[in-house]
Amino acid sequence: MPEESRMTSDKIIVRCAACRTLNNVPAEKLKARPLCGQCKAGLSVPHAPVDGTGATFDREFGDWPEAVLVEFWAKWCGYCRMVEPVVNELADWRAGTLKIIRIDIDAEPALAKRFKVHATPTFILFRKGDQVARMDGAPKEKIELVQWVDHHLPRP
Known part of the structure; x- marks a missing residue:
């Protein structure tokens, strides 16, 4: 189960998946896999996109208290491959404030239908x-994706 988190200045508040305790974690310590102050379980915040499936999507999406970017993609989509490095960097850069869930539309057609996805990539x-926003199709320039996220989710 993913931990919940939210950022307060230079600290991130992370909810432990094991005991549900809120922990204040200095932002610079996030990659060091800090421990829960209550139960000593490892805390983590995703620094990379998380693959979503029909079985995991609602939990991955619903348990995260911050913003979520859902990317619908396909293995055969050239534009999806073009923006993949930017999506990965965005997940790392916004760790703790933005969770990215990637959905393969060929493996998960029911999720694509649920969100009315007709083009790849689609970002919601x-x-x-x-x-709060939707982008159907690839941005013309890779940086446009970052600018689009920044426009709708200003940095704290």
């Missing part, structure tokens, strides 16, 4: 469970 940005 959510905040507190509500859709």
Whole structure:
């Protein structure tokens, strides 16, 4: 089960998946796999996109208290491969404030249908469970994806 987190200045508040305790973690310590102050379980915040499936999507999406970017992609999609490095960098750069869930539309057609995906890649940005923006198709320039996220989710 993923840990919940939210950022406060230079600290991130991470909910332990094991005992549900909130932990204040200095941002610079996130990659060092800090331990829960209560139960000593390892805490983590995703620094890379998480692969979502029909079986895991609602949990991955619903348990995360911060913003979520869902990317619908396909292995055969050249534009998806073009933006993949930017998506990976964005996940690392925004770790703790943005979770990226990648959905392979060929493996998960029901999720693609649920979100009315007709093009790849499709990016849907959510905040507190509500859709705030959608981009159908690839951005013209890779940096446009970062600018689009920044526009809808200003940095704390």
